[in-house]
Amino acid sequence: xxxxxxxxxxxxxxxxxxxxxxxxxxxxxxxxxxxxxxxxxxxxxxxxxxxxxxxxxxxxxxxxxxxxxxxxxxxxxxxxxxxxxxxxxxxxxxxxxxxxxxxxxxxxxxxxxxxxxxxxxxxxxxxxxxxxxxxxxxxxxxxxxxxxxxxxxxxxxxxxxxxxxxxxxxxxxxxxxxxxxxxxxxxxxxxxxxxxxxxxxxxxxxxxxxxxxxxxxxxxxxxxxxxxxxxxxxxxxxxxxxxxxxxx
Numbered sequence: 001x002x003x004x005x006x007x008x009x010x011x012x013x014x015x016x017x018x019x020x021x022x023x024x025x026x027x028x029x030x031x032x033x034x035x036x037x038x039x040x041x042x043x044x045x046x047x048x049x050x051x052x053x054x055x056x057x058x059x060x061x062x063x064x065x066x067x068x069x070x071x072x073x074x075x076x077x078x079x080x081x082x083x084x085x086x087x088x089x090x091x092x093x094x095x096x097x098x099x100x101x102x103x104x105x106x107x108x109x110x111x112x113x114x115x116x117x118x119x120x121x122x123x124x125x126x127x128x129x130x131x132x133x134x135x136x137x138x139x140x141x142x143x144x145x146x147x148x149x150x151x152x153x154x155x156x157x158x159x160x161x162x163x164x165x166x167x168x169x170x171x172x173x174x175x176x177x178x179x180x181x182x183x184x185x186x187x188x189x190x191x192x193x194x195x196x197x198x199x200x201x202x203x204x205x206x207x208x209x210x211x212x213x214x215x216x217x218x219x220x221x222x223x224x225x226x227x228x229x230x231x232x233x234x235x236x237x238x239x240x241x242x243x244x245x246x247x248x
Contacts, residue, residue, distance in 0.1 A: 013058065014210075014230065014233055016063065017053075017226070017229075018064075018201070019049075019065065020192065020199060022218055023038075023216075024219060027217040043085055053134060055100065057223075063138075063202070067139070067140050067142070068200060087114075087117045087120050090124050094127060097136070098128060101133025102128060103130075104138065105136070107142050107179040108141040108142030108143075108147070112141040117140075137180070142179070144201055147178060155169060185207070187209060188212060190226075193215065195213075208241075210238065212233065
């Protein structure tokens with residue numbers, strides 16, 4: 001009998017899954033632990049999911065929302081802990097990424113990150129740039145509205161030098177100025193913890209993404225949960241504004 005993974009592949013995988021990893025704090029609070037323990041558990045969940053997506057599921061693109069442009073509003077001690085945790089995560093996993101064919105991309109404004117983390121990110125992106133088994137994008141200091149503003153600025157700069165003609169700029173042309181240039185738009189967006197909003201994540205790219213919400217807190221999100229999300233996606237009819245097979 002085919003396994004869940006084999007059935008998922010046979011039904012056709014989404015090309016790109018994007019995840020809002022939410023619920024670390026609530027996971028920790030429910031256990032009487034500090035929020036930092038929740039973030040550590042969340043990092044382990046991310047590690048588990050990346051391995052599963054690349055090694056077993058064969059997912060081409062995976063994007064994880066790790067730190068938003070709005071998360072700087074959190075207590076300074078928590079922000080510092082998160083920056084150190086991200087730095088440690090990339091340092092410890094880089095050799096595995098290289099070995100397993102994971103290509104790392106970082107979305108967001110790197111200029112706002114601590115110097116050490118920014119340099120770590122730069123080196124990791126450079127070290128994995130030839131890999132093509134799994135394209136892993138991590139959104140750091142990322143906000144979709146901020147990304148769209150940056151893209152407008154880049155497009156305006158290109159127009160001012162004559163590199164593009166403003167009248168010829170269409171949606172596909174504009175997308176080349178986004179942080180996700182070269183990546184397909186997400187087919188499936190997953191948010192954990194029961195919250196049902198996008199929270200300034202990939203607003204342009206998610207125009208026709210299928211949305212999946214689960215009450216599971218991020219540290220408890222397992223490969224089986226990802227398969228459930230993929231199965232839900234596979235049972236939907238995507239029409240992209242047109243008429244589907246049912247005529248609806």
